[in-house]
Amino acid sequence: MQTQNKKVSTPIWRNKKVVPVILQAVFVLLVGIVFWILIQNTLTGLERIGIRFGFDFLNARSGFNINEAMIAYSTSDPYYRALLVGIVSTLRVSFFGIILATVIGVGVGVAKMSDNWLLSKVASIYIDVFRNTPLLLQIFILNFAVFLPLPRIQEAVSFGPFYLSNRGAVIPWARVHDATALWLLLLLVFMAAALFLFKYLMRLEMEGGQHRYPFLSALGLLVLLSGLTYLLVGRGPLEPTIPSHTGAAVAGGLSLTTPFLSVLLALTIFTSTYIAEIVRGGVQAVPKGQVEATKALGFKSRTAMRLVIFPQAIRIIIPQMTSQYLNLIKNSSLAMAVGYQEIVGVGNTVINQSGRTLEVIAIMIAVYLFFSLTTSLFMNYFNKKFQLVER
């Protein structure tokens, strides 16, 4: 009986070496069949329309205009140039959106945690209202109901140096000039020097235990060196341009169109509500004992926030913040609904013009994948820097 049992080998359906291989082979086969059918259908479909799959159409003349091109572009430029313009526009609105959303989001998050009942309530109403309505609706409201009914450019409303009209806003801005590159170089050198001084004084302070004012000294050095350079060069790193109304138009400053402003503001407001909740969640996730410990040690609440709470909260905040930034970049694609031509908007026009659906969609997916990958790499680096080092 026993000898017989030994001879019985594991049946094949329970063999831990064979079964996974078979299962995976079946999976590959199934997925392969589905893909093969889809590709065959697509190829026959394309053949019927008379289009051959390929990216050589990118060199053909685009023939359409893009309103807010950040890089030189005209209707005689090829398709790839048009797509490039779209990518730059996406980056532009996302970049400013991320900065503004972070600033406002952190502000609202801090306000919601405030001890002041009224402020905290107002912050939660802000969060609830803008979080529970669709982003596209917010873009529509800003574009069609807020900016478009504004007066014409001839009768632009002005708030100090800011001008508002139905074409958008003109704001004071700074212009680069020929000494900017020199300034930039020098500023980098100064910053390195200041950083060095800060580290040096900080080490002295830690070793000696006496006040060395590392931050103040470093800032002082930076201001001093910059001031000296200003005296020598005679102009600042950037030249400010203040808009002024000339009767028929607004000259100078930076002109922001209505679609751009609507999209930027809507993205900022919508994302800031999520960032506010992330900030609040991150700070509240710091164990209560930590706060009590700072009190027991006699920390001022601001110092405790800076040295104890914030460094711990930031670890929870950063990964979630990354995904919000990525969401913002993806959400900027809604801009096409109001005519701000970013990558999806331009891509859509290219599809309509050239009929190359498959290729253009592949390019757009590649662009977004590139955005997400670079953002996550960038943020992973920060994440690693702030990660808790376990002993």
Added chain:
Amino acid sequence: MIDERLHIKGEMDSRLEVTDAPRLKQDGQTPFFKALKKNLFDGPKNTLLTLLTALFSGLVLYQVVQFAVTNSWDVVYIHLRLLMIGQYPLEELWRLWFALYYASLMIGGTWGLFKGAGKAVALTFGSVFLAFAIIPWTTLNTTLNLVACLLLMAGGYLLGSRFSVLKIPALVLWALYFPLTLGLIMGFGGLLDPVLSRYWGGWLLTVILASVAIIGCFPLGILLALGRRSELPVVRYFCIAYIELVRGTPLIMVLFIGQLLIPLFLGGQTGMDNVTRAMIAYVFFAAAYLAEDVRGGLQSIPGGQYEAAQALGLNKIKTTFFIILPQALKAVIPAMVGLFITILKDTSLVAIIGLSDFLGTARRISNNPEYLGRYLELYVFVAVFYFIFCYLMAYVSRYLERSLSKGSR
């Protein structure tokens, strides 16, 4: 690093701040005023903050009230039916009323049976029904039907609170709700004349799209989540690739793929209408996000559960579907409700691809030259509607989060 910095002298403050201790001032003020004072006018900084916030919120509130009162709102109530159900044929309205009756009864019954967040849901739906019943711009027929809905809800509540044996039937009826009502609208595959999807519009289309996406993404999303944790590398990498690819792509692109590429993939001439294509796009999109939520739940299941299941002699499939998945799904209910809110809001994107959902209908009406420049009324109405239902879901999610964490303590 942090430990070292703590020893820096300047960072220390010898005074102990005891801010949490209650201040006892016996000056004859009522407790309300005392609380007010402690919260709002506690020191000059706080007072300034309070005054500034009050000024700001007062201004905003004034603007909002002024807008709401002085506006004529005729553009909204003239198009109320268009906004709610689009071009839906009037003679087939009974199907929608049946769906609403059914929902009302179930919501009332759920409130009675399960209490908890059911109250908030029932009260919200009841208020919306009541509001639509009493405004003068709906037909008598609508008003009567809505009153019937309210009565059914009350009846459901009474039934539910009396007979707790109805819990299982109620769950079964809920599970049947969507197939039954959507089947009714689509004619049960030939039993009735179908109401074609091109006649769906307004809030009706939004709700149908969101429901299909939410229900449809479950099978695919759960499979993807399981696949991502599979021991078979081919399956795992396939699932990772799918999830990351979809999550890295904006929804509007997925909708474009649905509109432009599905006909191509399926060999040109398919009779698939654009609503169905949008539904497919939403299901595939939402599944990737659901998969990530479910994966979070799967990761939270302690390894002992697997070992216990193995010790009881359950095979892998049984372990997954009877032991692991129920716990994992329960753990991520709040996250899933968050996803549902996002899906409901994101259905508005079909307005870009030319469907007339709630927002798309408002957009079309505002393009009518007769109502030029009347954007704000329409969009505010749309916003309020979205807000009510998204906020309700957020509230339910918070409630479930609290009650679920209570249960595990």
